[in-house]
Amino acid sequence: MKTTVVGFPRIGENRELKVATESYFRGDITQEELVDKGKQLRRMHWNLLKEKGISLIPSNDFSFYDTTLDTAVLLNIIPKRFLDLKLSPLDTYFALARGYQGKAGDVTALPMKKWFNTNYHYLTPEFEETTEVKVAGTKLFDEYLEAKALGIETKPVVLGPFTLIKLATFNGTTEEAQLQGLITAYKEIIATLNELGAQWIQLDEPSLVKDISEEDRELFLTIYQELTADSRTVKLLLQTYFGDVRDIYADLLAVGVDGIGLDLVEGKKTLELIKTLGFPQNKQLFAGVVNGKNIWRNDYRQTLGILEQLPQEQLVLSTSCSLLHVPFSVEQEVFPEETAQHFAFAKEKLSELTELAAIVDQTAGALINEPLAANQQLFRSERVLENKKLARKVAGLTEADFQRQPAFEERSIVQKYTLDLPILPTTTIGSFPQTREVKATRAKFKKAAISKETYQEFLEGKIADCVAFQEEIGLDVLVHGEFERNDMVEYFGENLEGFLFSKNAWVQSYGTRCVKPPIIWGDVSRKRPITVAWSAFAQQLTNKPVKGMLTGPVTILNWSFPREDISIKESTLQIALAIQEEVLDLEANGIKIIQIDEAALREKLPLRRSDWYQEYLDWAIPAFRLVHSKVAVQTQIHTHMCYSEFADILPAIDQMDADVISFEASRSNLSLLEALNAHHFQTAVGPGVYDIHSPRVPSVVELTTTIKTLLEKIPVEKLWINPDCGLKTRGEKETFASLENMTQAASQVREALVYEPVRE
Ligand code: GLN
Ligand code: ZN
Numbered sequence: 001m002k003t004t005v006v007g008f009p010r011i012g013e014n015r016e017l018k019v020a021t022e023s024y025f026r027g028d029i030t031q032e033e034l035v036d037k038g039k040q041l042r043r044m045h046w047n048l049l050k051e052k053g054i055s056l057i058p059s060n061d062f063s064f065y066d067t068t069l070d071t072a073v074l075l076n077i078i079p080k081r082f083l084d085l086k087l088s089p090l091d092t093y094f095a096l097a098r099g100y101q102g103k104a105g106d107v108t109a110l111p112m113k114k115w116f117n118t119n120y121h122y123l124t125p126e127f128e129e130t131t132e133v134k135v136a137g138t139k140l141f142d143e144y145l146e147a148k149a150l151g152i153e154t155k156p157v158v159l160g161p162f163t164l165i166k167l168a169t170f171n172g173t174t175e176e177a178q179l180q181g182l183i184t185a186y187k188e189i190i191a192t193l194n195e196l197g198a199q200w201i202q203l204d205e206p207s208l209v210k211d212i213s214e215e216d217r218e219l220f221l222t223i224y225q226e227l228t229a230d231s232r233t234v235k236l237l238l239q240t241y242f243g244d245v246r247d248i249y250a251d252l253l254a255v256g257v258d259g260i261g262l263d264l265v266e267g268k269k270t271l272e273l274i275k276t277l278g279f280p281q282n283k284q285l286f287a288g289v290v291n292g293k294n295i296w297r298n299d300y301r302q303t304l305g306i307l308e309q310l311p312q313e314q315l316v317l318s319t320s321c322s323l324l325h326v327p328f329s330v331e332q333e334v335f336p337e338e339t340a341q342h343f344a345f346a347k348e349k350l351s352e353l354t355e356l357a358a359i360v361d362q363t364a365g366a367l368i369n370e371p372l373a374a375n376q377q378l379f380r381s382e383r384v385l386e387n388k389k390l391a392r393k394v395a396g397l398t399e400a401d402f403q404r405q406p407a408f409e410e411r412s413i414v415q416k417y418t419l420d421l422p423i424l425p426t427t428t429i430g431s432f433p434q435t436r437e438v439k440a441t442r443a444k445f446k447k448a449a450i451s452k453e454t455y456q457e458f459l460e461g462k463i464a465d466c467v468a469f470q471e472e473i474g475l476d477v478l479v480h481g482e483f484e485r486n487d488m489v490e491y492f493g494e495n496l497e498g499f500l501f502s503k504n505a506w507v508q509s510y511g512t513r514c515v516k517p518p519i520i521w522g523d524v525s526r527k528r529p530i531t532v533a534w535s536a537f538a539q540q541l542t543n544k545p546v547k548g549m550l551t552g553p554v555t556i557l558n559w560s561f562p563r564e565d566i567s568i569k570e571s572t573l574q575i576a577l578a579i580q581e582e583v584l585d586l587e588a589n590g591i592k593i594i595q596i597d598e599a600a601l602r603e604k605l606p607l608r609r610s611d612w613y614q615e616y617l618d619w620a621i622p623a624f625r626l627v628h629s630k631v632a633v634q635t636q637i638h639t640h641m642c643y644s645e646f647a648d649i650l651p652a653i654d655q656m657d658a659d660v661i662s663f664e665a666s667r668s669n670l671s672l673l674e675a676l677n678a679h680h681f682q683t684a685v686g687p688g689v690y691d692i693h694s695p696r697v698p699s700v701v702e703l704t705t706t707i708k709t710l711l712e713k714i715p716v717e718k719l720w721i722n723p724d725c726g727l728k729t730r731g732e733k734e735t736f737a738s739l740e741n742m743t744q745a746a747s748q749v750r751e752a753l754v755y756e757p758v759r760e
Contacts, residue, residue: 007061007322052350059154072125076136099694121510129172133181160203209243228256241321261286265320288320327505387523431728432481480538493518595638662686673713688724703745
């Protein structure tokens with residue numbers, strides 16, 4: 001039985017790639033040193049997979065930023081404005097990813113979007129009129145040859161043309177106009193790898209698990225009929241993940257690829273499809289049975305039960321998706337053995353694959369009995385004790401617990417009167433730059449190198465400076481700056497019962513940004529107030545309102561590794577009850593505005609539209625309402641989302657029943673704003689007026705223009721002015737400059753609004 005993985009984490013066991021890339025961005029290391037680091041990491045990872053006995057080892061799953069961007073660059077899909085910078089290829093690549101502001105010019109980055117239902121983000125390829133698709137890059141081939149030179153035969157991985165088209169934007173050109181060029185380029189890629197002697201090529205086509213229209217189907221067939229027409233010795237693997245391919249399964253079977261990768265973990269219908277519609281004898285079935293997204297051990301008995309129902313001779317055991325979404329290894333952790341044995345990170349999943357393969361093959365005789373027995377033992381016993389009191393509380397929730405009173409219109413009048421904010425109120429999303437100093441001091445405190453008092457004093461100093469700065473530049477609603485937080489989810493998890501924390505379980509979120517999701521180990525409850533002291537401290541420094549800052553239950557769940565022994569709905573309601581206690585404590589301590597971030601609300605939205613409400617929104621939105629349903633009429637509830645793609649779920653967003661919502665807008669188009677109008681969206685909105693994912697500083701003129709554009713679509717009494725997202729990843733200098741420009745722009749527009757009618 002052969003084994004493979006869809007992809008392997010590239011960031012390195014200790015985030016070496018992040019460290020090196022950021023050093024390069026700062027100018028501390030050379031391009032050559034960075035390239036070398038990449039090489040070193042690839043070698044380590046290939047060797048690890050080899051040692052673990054994985055038969056088909058992927059290559060080109062490595063990336064300096066994002067593999068979708070790699071594919072765009074490979075195919076010469078680089079907008080002219082980036083080429084005009086005339087930077088080195090690597091710097092052009094980073095300019096596409098992060099924007100560029102310097103001697104060569106000033107360009108914003110390509111839009112970044114959520115990668116399907118994960119917390120990974122990809123950069124959106126952009127076709128324009130002058131785009132001439134051709135095989136322009138060599139990374140794919142170089143990395144294949146690099147592995148080969150190390151004595152490792154790999155399976156080069158590249159994003160497939162169907163998904164590339166689905167994810168891309170077309171500016172001044174169309175899909176039809178670009179299609180033939182794309183197909184030709186992919187054919188060339190296949191031909192080149194064929195010549196180089198590759199045995200397998202993996203084309204990733206996750207878009208196939210979504211709802212497929214008749215047009216999509218035709219597009220898919222056109223592409224794959226052409227791609228598979230030429231004779232070749234290299235085998236083509238059409239890899240899908242993140243769900244089942246129910247709309248196009250029959251067509252997949254009909255095209256001339258040599259292997260099909262199917263997700264048997266998230267793909268609820270995958271097994272049924274194979275059993276009812278069959279699987280052709282001339283293809284290999286890459287069975288994604290090891291979960292690439294969660295960190296729990298694979299239940300071998302259950303997996304073997306699935307494998308039994310599949311055509312044995314054609315199987316290759318694989319992961320459900322790339323292991324990019326799980327941390328590197330449990331080995332680095334210090335969990336007690338009883339706990340650790342329940343986890344499998346990327347490295348351990350490799351062993352699961354080879355153990356499962358050996359069990360299926362029955363090759364190793366007695367040797368295989370041991371892992372099987374140990375695995376069965378693990379799943380026989382109850383892992384955690386139930387909190388009975390909490391279970392009763394959750395079961396006893398009624399309609400009224402999920403509904404804030406009075407209704408929005410009535411509240412908004414009271415709030416307008418009590419908060420007394422100017423029109424176009426300015427605010428930020430919460431965090432201020434986490435400087436080296438902040439991180440270093442927190443690290444010292446964690447290591448007990450400084451006392452609790454020293455740490456507290458330090459944080460209070462930071463808060464005081466932050467409040468003073470915000471007053472100075474004239475922001476209207478202040479924040480305390482979130483200096484005490486490492487991460488918006490981890491921080492809450494650490495202060496709630498039921499979470500476990502890893503030391504090093506980092507997962508790439510985008511580019512060099514990694515997150516360390518907490519693990520929901522048991523039932524969740526609040527031990528003590530979490531944020532109240534910080535918010536209250538900041539509030540007594542100023543007469544302006546200070547926003548309390550909380551993370552919402554859906555986001556806490558979605559950015560954690562969830563339990564698999566109870567439903568995610570049940571876990572979310574437990575978290576909601578805990579955060580509700582925090583909301584009420586903030587309110588009792590004089591905080592008038594409370595922001596409950598739901599940055600990750602969309603994360604677990606089913607990829608198929610037809611499942612959105614029933615499977616997800618129908619419980620996720622009420623869980624958010626549960627958090628704020630008991631606050632007083634004058635308390636203003638804000639929420640924040642890190643993206644603007646919710647035109648399609650606007651009614652659900654409105655049903656969150658917040659008073660204000662801020663969201664990302666600067667990197668995406670403004671079409672959402674029209675949708676807000678069309679839906680008579682009631683919540684006030686703060687579409688981000690500048691991109692915080694990039695270090696560039698927007699000018700006052702630029703920001704004034706943006707605000708005016710927003711005002712064309714949004715009634716002035718509903719509009720808030722704020723950046724896209726929290727500022728913690730940014731440097732202080734650019735942040736201060738940007739915020740100052742933002743408040744200036746807001747006051748200029750306000751003045752214009754006041755005086756213009758007079759002049760007329
Ligand atoms: N309040 C959080 C912050 O500013 C929100 C972050 C986020 O949306 N990802 O950091
Ligand atoms: Zn955000």
